[in-house]
Amino acid sequence: MRFQRLSELKPPRAHERVLATLPEEIRMAEYAMAKAFQINELVRSIHKGSYEWYGYTLGSREKPELVADIGLPRNDRNVTEYTSVGPERIAEYQESLPRGRVITGWIHSHGSLDFKGFSGTDEKNQATVLDYVTALLRKPVAKREVVIQDLVMLAKGDYGETDLERGSVSLITDVPVREARILEAVYGGFCYGIVIGDQGWHRQEIRYKWRGILSGQTTESRKDAGMTLVATGRLLTQADIDALAEEVREKIKPEARAPRERYEKECT
Numbered sequence: 240m241r242f243q244r245l246s247e248l249k250p251p252r253a254h255e256r257v258l259a260t261l262p263e264e265i266r267m268a269e270y271a272m273a274k275a276f277q278i279n280e281l282v283r284s285i286h287k288g289s290y291e292w293y294g295y296t297l298g299s300r301e302k303p304e305l306v307a308d309i310g311l312p313r314n315d316r317n318v319t320e321y322t323s324v325g326p327e328r329i330a331e332y333q334e335s336l337p338r339g340r341v342i343t344g345w346i347h348s349h350g351s352l353d354f355k356g357f358s359g360t361d362e363k364n365q366a367t368v369l370d371y372v373t374a375l376l377r378k379p380v381a382k383r384e385v386v387i388q389d390l391v392m393l394a395k396g397d398y399g400e401t402d403l404e405r406g407s408v409s410l411i412t413d414v415p416v417r418e419a420r421i422l423e424a425v426y427g428g429f430c431y432g433i434v435i436g437d438q439g440w441h442r443q444e445i446r447y448k449w450r451g452i453l454s455g456q457t458t459e460s461r462k463d464a465g466m467t468l469v470a471t472g473r474l475l476t477q478a479d480i481d482a483l484a485e486e487v488r489e490k491i492k493p494e495a496r497a498p499r500e501r502y503e504k505e506c507t
């Protein structure tokens with residue numbers, strides 16, 4: 240990065256203009272929430288145990304903030320990898336989706352376990368999903384001034400090699416300029432993390448990532464987020480449940496070794 244050094248400069252009262260906002264809470268279709276808990280029930284009835292599973296929160300490209308659906312990928316049989324969501328697996332699932340549908344985060348179940356929070360493993364998965372989702376869905380959220388100390392202004396055709404040795408950044412313009420301000424686009428993205436339990440509880444967080452296009456300055460943060468259920472007109476029908484049962488039968492295959500035991504170790 241040519242301008243890497245700029246990121247180290249703390250701009251004194253740099254000008255920033257907000258262009259767009261990122262969600263502060265999670266809005267989720269009632270259908271999607273009903274589906275998540277239905278998966279929990281189906282896992283218990285089909286696989287005769289309260290096994291954990293994971294899926295993705297899905298939105299539309301136009302309205303990624305709304306969780307419109309839950310996607311259930313083939314959960315790994317291997318217990319070691321079971322709770323780990325890799326970028327290849329996310330990409331693979333994204334490619335299987337219809338155009339316009341996008342992964343916006345991930346959801347998993349703690350089954351009957353009474354741990355209503357995110358474990359260390361969950362944190363790692365969240366970071367992986369965040370990287371993937373923000374690469375896919377980032378948008379310009381601000382224009383921020385990059386304050387450059389020792390900016391050297393040069394005019395085209397009117398400078399020599401030694402002039403380029405001066406200053407931290409050289410700005411070459413077609414006409415002589417005395418003053419310049421540089422504003423960079425800041426790209427921002429988010430991803431959702433939701434954890435649910437058999438007893439009907441759910442907890443969720445939003446992770447954010449911002450990156451200045453010129454300075455390369457990257458910041459991340461997370462927050463516990465509220466959840467608002469949205470009536471979209473779509474309801475979970477018996478036909479949906481039957482299709483979901485097939486998916487649960489096919490995509491969730493608990494090993495003979497109880498995943499719960501390992502899971503509890505990781506989560507608590």
Ligand SMILES: [Zn+2]
Binds near residue numbers: 348349356361506
């Ligand atoms: Zn967990």
